[in-house]
Amino acid sequence: MEITDVIVHTLSLSNVEDVANGTQDAAIIEVTTDEGITGIGEADSSPAVVEAIVNAPRSHDKSTGLKEVVVGRDPFDVQVLWDEMFDKSYYYGRKGAAITAISGIDMALWDIMGKVTGKPIHKLIGGKKCNEVRAYASTLFPEDPMNTEYMRRQSEQILEDGFTAVKFGWGSFGQDVEHDHELLGAARDILGPNFDIMVDAGMTYGWDTKRAIKTTKSLDKAHNLFWMEEPVFADNVEGYAEISNATETRIVGGEEEYTAYGFRDFISRGNVDGVQPDVARSGGITHMNKIASLAAQSGIPFLPHGYSTDILVAASLHLIAANPNAPLLEYCIEDSPLRWDVVEEDLDVEDGYVSVPTDPGLGVTLDRDTIAKYRTKLLC
Numbered sequence: 525m526e527i528t529d530v531i532v533h534t535l536s537l538s539n540v541e542d543v544a545n546g547t548q549d550a551a552i553i554e555v556t557t558d559e560g561i562t563g564i565g566e567a568d569s570s571p572a573v574v575e576a577i578v579n580a581p582r583s584h585d586k587s588t589g590l591k592e593v594v595v596g597r598d599p600f601d602v603q604v605l606w607d608e609m610f611d612k613s614y615y616y617g618r619k620g621a622a623i624t625a626i627s628g629i630d631m632a633l634w635d636i637m638g639k640v641t642g643k644p645i646h647k648l649i650g651g652k653k654c655n656e657v658r659a660y661a662s663t664l665f666p667e668d669p670m671n672t673e674y675m676r677r678q679s680e681q682i683l684e685d686g687f688t689a690v691k692f693g694w695g696s697f698g699q700d701v702e703h704d705h706e707l708l709g710a711a712r713d714i715l716g717p718n719f720d721i722m723v724d725a726g727m728t729y730g731w732d733t734k735r736a737i738k739t740t741k742s743l744d745k746a747h748n749l750f751w752m753e754e755p756v757f758a759d760n761v762e763g764y765a766e767i768s769n770a771t772e773t774r775i776v777g778g779e780e781e782y783t784a785y786g787f788r789d790f791i792s793r794g795n796v797d798g799v800q801p802d803v804a805r806s807g808g809i810t811h812m813n814k815i816a817s818l819a820a821q822s823g824i825p826f827l828p829h830g831y832s833t834d835i836l837v838a839a840s841l842h843l844i845a846a847n848p849n850a851p852l853l854e855y856c857i858e859d860s861p862l863r864w865d866v867v868e869e870d871l872d873v874e875d876g877y878v879s880v881p882t883d884p885g886l887g888v889t890l891d892r893d894t895i896a897k898y899r900t901k902l903l904c
C-alpha cells in the first residue's frame with residue numbers, strides 16, 4: 525500500500541474575529557492511497573501555514589515539505605514516517621506549526637490503518653477501558669468583564685445540556701480580580717456547589733508568577749476551582765513549578781507544548797498536576813500516546829486539549845479510551861459550523877458523557893458539503 529497524496533482543506537468562516545476562538549477556521553487533511561482508502565486528520569494551527577508546510581518544496585535535507593516525505597510510502601510505517609517528518613522539518617519545525625502539520629498527517633495515517641484493518645483506532649493502540657468518557661463543557665469568559673449575565677446564561681445552558689463540569693477561559697479573565705470573582709460567582713450561583721468548575725487563565729497577559737499564585741489562591745478559596753489552567757506563559761516552565769508548589773489548586777497546562785520531548789521537560793521541571801497536549805497540535809496519535817505514557821509514569825492525568833472540529837474530538841476519544849490516566853474529554857460548545865458540521869456523525873453529550881467511536885479508524889466521515897462551503901482559496 526502506498527500513499528499517493530496529501531491534501532489540505534483550509535476552511536474559514538467569512539469573518540474571523542480577534543478572539544481566542546479556535547472554531548473560526550480549520551485545516552483538514554486527507555491522505556490518499558493507491559488502494560482507494562483515504563484517511564482524514566486535522567492540524568490545529570493557522571490553516572494557511574499548515575498548507576505551506578505540507579506543500580513546500582525541498583530546500584534542504586532538514587527543511588522539506590511534508591508531502592514529499594510521505595508520498596510513495598506505506599501508511600503502516602507510521603512511527604518511521606513520524607520520525608522522518610520530524611527530521612526533515614527540523615530547521616523550520618521542532619515545535620509549533622510544523623508539529624501541528626505532522627499531527628494532522630499522523631492522524632490520517634492511523635485513520636487509514638483502522639480502515640484497512642476494520643478496527644477503530646483505540647483497538648490499534650491498546651483497546652478501550654470504557655465505552656464513554658466524561659466530558660466537560662469548554663467555553664470562553666465574556667469579552668466584557670462586567671457581563672455576569674452571560675455567565676448565568678452559559679451556566680444554565682450547560683446544566684440543561686447535561687454536563688457535570690465546565691471550563692471558562694480566556695476572554696476578559698485576569699484583567700481585574702474583582703471582576704473575575706463576580707464572573708465566577710455568577711456561574712457558581714447557577715451551577716451549585718457540587719459542579720466542577722475549571723478556570724483557564726489563557727496565559728493572561730501581564731501576569732507574573734507571584735500574581736498568578738495570589739489570584740489562584742483567592743479564586744479557589746471563594747469558588748472552589750477544579751483546576752487553574754495556563755496561569756503563565758508556556759515557556760515559563762519554572763513558573764508552573766512555583767505556582768504548583770505554592771497553592772493547593774491543581775495547576776495544568778500544555779496546549780502550547782509539542783512532542784514527547786517537550787512534555788518530558790514540561791512535566792519534570794513544571795511540576796504540573798496534569799498535562800493538556802492537543803492531538804491536532806502536539807504530535808498526532810503517535811506522540812500523544814508517548815505523552816500519555818510520560819504522564820502516567822509521573823502519576824499525573826493526561827487531559828487532552830481540544831477546541832476545534834469533531835475530527836479532533838474523535839481522535840481525543842480514542843486516546844482517552846486507551847490510556848488509564850485519562851479521565852476527561854474537553855468538549856468545546858462554541859456555536860460554529862466548523863465545530864459541529866465538518867463530519868457527518870454527531871458526537872453528542874448524553875448525561876455528561878460522550879461515546880467512544882466504534883467504526884473503523886477515527887470513526888467519522890467528512891461532510892463534503894461543509895468542506896465545499898467553507899473552503900478558502902488555495903494559497904499554493
Ligand SMILES: [Mg+2]
Nearest residue numbers: 724753754779
Ligand atoms: Mg486552554
